[in-house]
Amino acid sequence: xxxxxxxxxxxxxxxxxxxxxxxxxxxxxxxxxxxxxxxxxxxxxxxxxxxxxxxxxxxxxxxxxxxxxxxxxxxxxxxxxxxxxxxxxxxxxxxxxxxxxxxxxxxxxxxxxxxxxxxxxxxxxxxxxxxxxxxxxxxxxxxxxxxxxxxxxxxxxxxxxxxxxxxxxxxxxxxxxxxxxxxxxxxxxxxxxxxxxxxxxxxxxxxxxx
Amino acid sequence: xxxxxxxxxxxxxxxxxxxxxxxxxxxxxxxxxxxxxxxxxxxxxxxxxxxxxxxxxxxxxxxxxxxxxxxxxxxxxxxxxxxxxxxxxxxxxxxxxxxxxxxxxxxxxxxxxxxxxxxxxxxxxxxxxxxxxxxxxxxxxxxxxxxxxxxxxxxxxxxxxxxxxxxxxxxxxxxxxxxxxxxxxxxxxxxxxxxxxxxxxxxxxxxxxxxxxxxxxxxxxxxxxxxxxxxxxxxxxxxxxxxxxxxxxxxxxxxxxxxxx
Numbered sequence: 366x367x368x369x370x371x372x373x374x375x376x377x378x379x380x381x382x383x384x385x386x387x388x389x390x391x392x393x394x395x396x397x398x399x400x401x402x403x404x405x406x407x408x409x410x411x412x413x414x415x416x417x418x419x420x421x422x423x424x425x426x427x428x429x430x431x432x433x434x435x436x437x438x439x440x441x442x443x444x445x446x447x448x449x450x451x452x453x454x455x456x457x458x459x460x461x462x463x464x465x466x467x468x469x470x471x472x473x474x475x476x477x478x479x480x481x482x483x484x485x486x487x488x489x490x491x492x493x494x495x496x497x498x499x500x501x502x503x504x505x506x507x508x509x510x511x512x513x514x515x516x517x518x519x520x521x522x523x524x525x526x527x528x529x530x531x532x533x534x535x536x537x538x539x540x541x542x543x544x545x546x547x548x549x550x551x552x553x554x555x556x557x558x559x560x561x562x563x564x565x566x567x568x569x570x571x572x573x574x575x
Numbered sequence: 576x577x578x579x580x581x582x583x584x585x586x587x588x589x590x591x592x593x594x595x596x597x598x599x600x601x602x603x604x605x606x607x608x609x610x611x612x613x614x615x616x617x618x619x620x621x622x623x624x625x626x627x628x629x630x631x632x633x634x635x636x637x638x639x640x641x642x643x644x645x646x647x648x649x650x651x652x653x654x655x656x657x658x659x660x661x662x663x664x665x666x667x668x669x670x671x672x673x674x675x676x677x678x679x680x681x682x683x684x685x686x687x688x689x690x691x692x693x694x695x696x697x698x699x700x701x702x703x704x705x706x707x708x709x710x711x712x713x714x715x716x717x718x719x720x721x722x723x724x725x726x727x728x729x730x731x732x733x734x735x736x737x738x739x740x741x742x743x744x745x746x747x748x749x750x751x752x753x754x755x756x757x758x759x760x761x762x763x764x765x766x767x768x769x770x771x772x773x774x775x776x777x778x779x780x781x782x783x784x785x786x787x788x789x790x791x792x793x794x795x796x797x798x799x800x801x802x803x804x805x806x807x808x809x810x811x812x813x814x815x816x817x818x819x820x821x822x823x824x825x826x827x828x829x830x831x832x833x834x835x836x
Contacts, residue, residue, distance in 0.1 A: 484662055
């Protein structure tokens with residue numbers, strides 16, 4: 366029996382785990398975006414704070430994912446075994462590329478363009494929404510793309526704390542010393558990452574040419 | 576209403592009274608600056624880089640605030656104006672043009688009228704007029720992006736954008752500085768005709784003495800933040816101050832103007 370026969374035979378569970386996986390990534394990305402985009406915008410003008418926040422996000426990034434999942438389990442409110450802990454950890458991972466690219470994307474908008482926008486009498490809010498954000502959008506989107514691809518990979522480890530997802534197959538396969546079972550998790554996860562990367566890449570190109 | 580009467584009694588569109596500007600580091604760029612710009616004139620601020628000319632422009636539209644002193648715009652202290660409203664009444668053209676690269680030419684020109692909530696019909700009509708004014712056929716250029724324009728065309732759009740809401744004052748910071756000599760001469764000629772026709776108050780920054788003589792009704796020479804003097808073009812060529820001579824000499828031979836004195 367090879368891996369795709371295994372997958373076919375277990376397609377309902379593969380489907381279920383894939384959907385679980387997408388749900389975890391989606392929830393984590395939603396949180397990371399809701400926090401990361403406004404925070405990134407707010408940090409553009411505050412250089413010192415920006416260094417600290419990006420530094421902290423960087424440190425989070427260096428914590429091995431399995432350890433981060435473990436660290437969060439005893440934390441009240443967000444902790445415990447299950448999906449919610451995993452989503453918090455995943456959101457923390459996704460935060461750095463989103464924050465970083467939002468800040469640099471906006472900071473790198475041609476100063477002459479921003480100056481003339483202000484000189485024309487745009488309010489700071491109009492400068493942000495009509496000039497800075499549209500021009501920073503491709504860079505911001507590339508951060509979101511990186512964050513999504515990372516999340517899809519890291520989510521496979523979330524199964525270790527009972528969050529479900531495609532990692533369930535991988536951990537089960539490792540325990541059973543059975544490559545077919547591992548591949549039943551790894552291949553759909555890799556495909557998800559590829560699709561997300563391609564899709565967001567296309568979106569990025571389309572807004573760049575807009 | 577109060578502005579109106581002030582404008583008439585005062586006669587100056589812009590007036591600097593004892594203005595000082597210090598950089599955030601505390602270094603004084605200039606101090607005690609007195610300068611006035613009459614309605615409808617083109618005052619050229621001439622000076623080397625670092626002489627404070629751009630700073631003076633940015634003090635007028637409040638992109639910068641003076642450390643000391645008062646700047647009167649239409650007879651009213653700049654600090655009394657809402658900076659947003661003030662800027663919408665002052666056209667602004669810079670060397671790097673600063674067109675919005677993600678917008679079409681049409682949308683770039685329409686920016687201030689739209690900020691001022693003009694009706695869409697009026698905006699469209701105005702965009703057409705402005706593009707005619709700067710010699711860019713609407714049909715050919717309206718839908719282009721700034722990246723699809725030459726340097727000279729970009730600067731024409733910059734001028735059209737600055738004039739779109741019919742501001743009484745126009746600030747221009749080396750607008751033709753980055754253009755090739757032929758295009759620059761064309762634009763200077765057209766701009767001079769435009770300026771005399773439109774009767775705007777124009778403050779024009781340049782380090783090019785030929786441009787200053789060609790476009791200015793008066794020339795204010797700045798040297799390291801100090802106002803050396805204000806001259807008509809004819810007086811500038813005859814002036815004996817060493818700072819003026821240094822510039823006049825740069826006109827070089829051929830023009831014959833350095834022999835004129």
